[in-house]
Amino acid sequence: MRVSTNGIFEVGINQVGTLQANLARTQLQLSTGRRNITAADDPIASARALEVIQSQSVNEQFVTNRLNAKSSLSQAEIALAAATTLLQDVKTIAINAGNGGLSDSDRASLATDLRGRLDDLLGLANAQDGVGNYLFSGFKSTTLPFIKTATGAQYQGDQGQRILQVGTSRQIPVSDSGNSIFEGNITGNGTFxxxxxxxxxxxxxxxxxxxxxxxxxxxxxxxxxxxxxxxxxxxxxxxxxxxxxxxxxxxxxxxxxxxxxxxxxxxxxxxxxxxxxxxxxxxxxxxQKQSIFTTLTSLINALGQPASGSTGQANLTNALNTANANLNNALDNMLSVRSTMGSHLRELDYLDSSGEDLDIQYKQTLSDLQDLDYTKALSNFAQQQTTLEAAQRSYVKIAGLSLFNYLS
Structure with a gap:
C-alpha cells in the first residue's frame, strides 16, 4: 500500500490534535470539578441535574418564605401576648370594681385607668411590622385597622388572611384579620x-x-x-x-x-x-359577636355611673357580670388565635428541618450526577499527557524521514 507524505502529515496532525483536545478536556474537568462540561457529554445526567437544580431553587425559596412567615407570625404573637396580658389586667380591675366598699370616686379612678388600657389595646390592634404594614388589617395591609369611636372602635380592614407557600403542598396563614381577633367575640355564655x-x-x-x-x-x-x-x-x-x-x-x-x-x-x-x-x-x-373595644367602653361607662343604694349596686353588678362574661370570651378567643399561631410556628420549624434534609438530598444527587472522580481523572490526565508526548515525538521522527537523508 502506498502511503503519501501528505497523508502521513495529516494523520499525524489529526492524532496530535485529538490527543491535545482530550488532554485539555480532562484539564478543564479537573479545574471545574465537573464530570460533564457540556450537555453532550451525558444528556440524561445533564437533564436530570437541571431538574434537581430547579427543585433545589424552589426549596431555597421555601426557606425564604418560611423566614418571612416566622417573622410575621412572631410579631403578631408578640402583639397578642401583650393584648392578652392587658385584658387579664382589665378583668382584674372589673372584679375589683365589684367591691361594695368602693365609692363612686374610687370607681371613677378605675374608669380612668381603663381608658388608658383601652388606648393601649387600640395601639396593639394597630401594630405594624418592620416594613410599616399593619398586622391585623387583612389584605389591606397599608390601612389603619381601627379608629377610635364613641362606642369603642371601628374596623377599617377586611376579612382577608395573608397566606404564604412554605412547602411544596403547604400554605400557612401569616396573620389574622383584626375583625376575627378583636371584633368577633361572642357575648354572654356563648348561646344567650x-x-x-x-x-x-x-x-x-x-x-x-x-x-x-x-x-x-x-x-x-x-x-x-x-x-x-x-x-x-x-x-x-x-x-x-x-x-x-x-x-x-x-x-x-x-x-x-x-x-x-x-x-x-x-x-x-x-x-x-x-x-x-x-x-x-x-x-x-x-x-352576638361584639367588639372588645365596645366591651371596654361599656365597662368604663358603667363604672362612671353612681352606684348608691341597693338599686345602684344591683345595676353595677349586672353590668360587671356582663362585662366579665364578655371579657372571658374575648380572652378565650385571643388565646385560641395565639394557640393557632403557635402551632403554625412549630410546623414551620418542622418544615425547616425537612427542608434541610431535602437540600442535603439534592446536593448528594447533584454530586452523583455532576461531580468529578478526581482519582480517575488524574490518572487519565497522566495517561493522556504521556500519550500526547509520545505522539508528538513519533510525529517528529516520522516527519523527518526522507530518502534524501541517505543519499550522498
Missing amino acids: VTAANQAPPNRGSGIISIGSVTNAAQLTGENYSITFAISATQPPQTTFDVVNTTTNTPVLTGSPFVAGQPIAFDGLQFDISGTPANGDVFTVEPS
Whole structure:
C-alpha cells in the first residue's frame, strides 16, 4: 500500500490534535470539578441535574418564605401576648370594681385607668411590622385597622388572611384579620345573653346570672322578657311573666319568684337574686359577636355611673357580670388565635428541618450526577499527557524521514 507524505502529515496532525483536545478536556474537568462540561457529554445526567437544580431553587425559596412567615407570625404573637396580658389586667380591675366598699370616686379612678388600657389595646390592634404594614388589617395591609369611636372602635380592614407557600403542598396563614381577633367575640355564655333592662332602668335590686343551656334541642334562638309584678295583698307576693318577644307569645305566666331559684324554659336556665321591684324587666337574647373595644367602653361607662343604694349596686353588678362574661370570651378567643399561631410556628420549624434534609438530598444527587472522580481523572490526565508526548515525538521522527537523508 502506498502511503503519501501528505497523508502521513495529516494523520499525524489529526492524532496530535485529538490527543491535545482530550488532554485539555480532562484539564478543564479537573479545574471545574465537573464530570460533564457540556450537555453532550451525558444528556440524561445533564437533564436530570437541571431538574434537581430547579427543585433545589424552589426549596431555597421555601426557606425564604418560611423566614418571612416566622417573622410575621412572631410579631403578631408578640402583639397578642401583650393584648392578652392587658385584658387579664382589665378583668382584674372589673372584679375589683365589684367591691361594695368602693365609692363612686374610687370607681371613677378605675374608669380612668381603663381608658388608658383601652388606648393601649387600640395601639396593639394597630401594630405594624418592620416594613410599616399593619398586622391585623387583612389584605389591606397599608390601612389603619381601627379608629377610635364613641362606642369603642371601628374596623377599617377586611376579612382577608395573608397566606404564604412554605412547602411544596403547604400554605400557612401569616396573620389574622383584626375583625376575627378583636371584633368577633361572642357575648354572654356563648348561646344567650341575660341583662337587666336599661330603658327605663330597673328600680329594684334584682341581679340576673349569666345562665346556662339545659337542653340544646329546645333552644329557639329567640328573644324573651321577664317582667316582675308585686301583688297588693298582705303579705305581698312577687311573681314574674316570661314572654317570647320575637313571637309575642307568653311562655310562663304568674310564676312565683324565689330569689336564687333557677328559672328555666325552652332549654335555658338562669337565676335572679336580690329583690326585683314591681315592673322590673330582664331580657334574654341570643349571643352576638361584639367588639372588645365596645366591651371596654361599656365597662368604663358603667363604672362612671353612681352606684348608691341597693338599686345602684344591683345595676353595677349586672353590668360587671356582663362585662366579665364578655371579657372571658374575648380572652378565650385571643388565646385560641395565639394557640393557632403557635402551632403554625412549630410546623414551620418542622418544615425547616425537612427542608434541610431535602437540600442535603439534592446536593448528594447533584454530586452523583455532576461531580468529578478526581482519582480517575488524574490518572487519565497522566495517561493522556504521556500519550500526547509520545505522539508528538513519533510525529517528529516520522516527519523527518526522507530518502534524501541517505543519499550522498
